[in-house]
Amino acid sequence: MTNPRHNGLRSVADQSEEERGGPGSVLSRQSRDHADLDALMRAHDAETDPDARGRILAELGERALRHAFAEETVLFPAYRRFLAGADDELTAHIEGDHQRVNDALEALQRSDPRSPEHEETVRGAFAVIRHDAHDEEDDLLPRLQRAVGVEELRAIGAAWEVQRRASPTRPHPRVPRRPPGNVLAGIPLAVTDRVQDAVDHALPVGAGRRRRALPVVPALAAVAVLALGRLLTRRRHR
Template structure:
C-alpha cells in the first residue's frame, strides 16, 4: 500500500481497481482514459515521421476533447454537488486548463506537422494534459471518493461514459465550459464533427462523393442516438 500524498489523500494511481469501486467507477474510467492519453503522447515521442506524428496528435486531440467534455458535463457537476464548499474552486482551475487545451488543439488542427513551431505547440498541449491528469488522480478524484459511495461512483462513471462517447470530436474553444450551455451546444457540434470526420476519412481513401454520403449517414446515426436519449429523459 502506498502512503498518502502531502494532501493526505491516496492517489487513484496508487489504488487497485477494486479500491476505486470497480471497472465502471468514475475513478477507474478516468484512470484508464488518462493511461490511453499518456500512451498516445509517448507514441508521439517515439515517432520520427512528421506525418505519422500529425496522425497521433489528431487521435490524441479527439480522445482528450471527448474526455474533457465528459468531465465538464458529468464529473465537475458531481464535484460541485458532493463537495459544495470545495467543488467550485476545484473545478474552476481545470476548466481553465480545458480552455487552454481547446485553444492549443484548435491551432494544431490546421498546423503543418513539418512546421518548425509544431513540436513546441504539441508539447505545450501535452504539458497541460498531463498536469490535469495528475491533479485529478492525486486530488480531485480522491476527494470525491471520500464523500461518494461506490455505487454513486459507478453511476457517475456510467453517465460520464455516455457523454464521452457522444461528445464533439473537434476543438470548440468558444463553447461554454459548464452546463447547460456546453450540453446544449454539443448536440449540433457532435453531428457536424462526425460529418467532417467521416468526410475527411473517406475523402482520402475513396473520394469526395462517397465521403459526402458517409457524412450524411453519420449525421443521421448521431441524430438518432441523440433523439433516443432525449426521449428516455422525458
C-alpha cells in the same frame, strides 16, 4: 507501499481497481483514460515519421476532447454537488486548462507539422494534459471518493461513459465549459463532427473528390442535426 499526497488523500493512481470501486467506477474510468492518453503521447514522441505522428496526434486530440467533455458535463458537476462546501477553484482551474488544450488542438489543425511552432504547441498541449491528470488523480477524484459511496461512483462512471461516447470529436474553443451550455452545444456539434470525420475518412486530404465534396459537408451536417432534433422531439411527446 504508497504514501498519501499533501492533502492527506491517496492518489487514485496508487490504488488498485478494487479500491477505486471496480472497473465501472468513475475513478477507474478516468484512470484508464489518463493512461491511454499518456500512452498516445509517448507513442507520438517515439515516432519519427511525420505522417504517423500526425495520425497519433489526431487520435490523441479526439480522445482528450471526449475525456474533457465527459468531465465537464458529468464529473465536475457531481464534484460540485457532493462537495457543496468545497472551493470551486479546482474545477475552474481544470476547465481553464481544457480551454487551453482546445485552443492548442485548433491551432495544430492549421499549422505545418514540420514547423518549430507546431512542435512548441504540441509540447504545451502535452504538458497541460499531464498536469490535469495529476490534479484529478491526486486531488479531485480522491476528494470525491471520500464524499460518496462505491455505488454512486459507479453511477457517475456510467453517466461519464455515455457523455464520453456522445461528445464532439473536434476542438470547439468557444463552447461553454459548464452545463447547460456545454450540453446544449455538444449535441449538434457531435453530429456535425461525425459528418466531418466520415468525410476525412472517406476522402483523404489532397483527394480531388474531397475538394468537390467539402462544400456539401455543412448541408449534410445541418440535415443530420435537424433529423436528430425531430427524433428527440417525437420521443419527448410520446
